[in-house]
Amino acid sequence: MKLGTVIGRVTLSESVDLLKGGRFLVVSPLSREQYAKGLEAKPGMGTDPSLVVYDDIGGGVGDVIGYEEGAEAAQPFDVSPPIDAINAALVDEMFYNPWKG
Numbered sequence: 001m002k003l004g005t006v007i008g009r010v011t012l013s014e015s016v017d018l019l020k021g022g023r024f025l026v027v028s029p030l031s032r033e034q035y036a037k038g039l040e041a042k043p044g045m046g047t048d049p050s051l052v053v054y055d056d057i058g059g060g061v062g063d064v065i066g067y068e069e070g071a072e073a074a075q076p077f078d079v080s081p082p083i084d085a086i087n088a089a090l091v092d093e094m095f096y097n098p099w100k101g
């Protein structure tokens with residue numbers, strides 16, 4: 001699972017029936033520097049490009065979410081949908097203690 005900040009929403013004029021009731025979010029993945037700042041981190045500091053994530057659990061702009069990419073994104077569905085990433089968690093708290101070995 002990866003973490004990212006929701007920075008926008010995608011509006012569709014039509015959708016696959018399997019995905020009706022959900023929404024698509026634009027997510028900026030958290031960088032290493034953002035982990036150290038926790039939930040107060042501002043989006044856009046990372047070097048990874050933003051991505052579109054399917055959401056049916058209620059994520060909104062400004063939220064930090066946990067998302068899965070690839071084949072794992074299709075696991076909650078009986079029939080494989082045309083998505084590459086899915087929102088798996090809404091993050092309430094985040095603690096970052098890097099190992100200093």
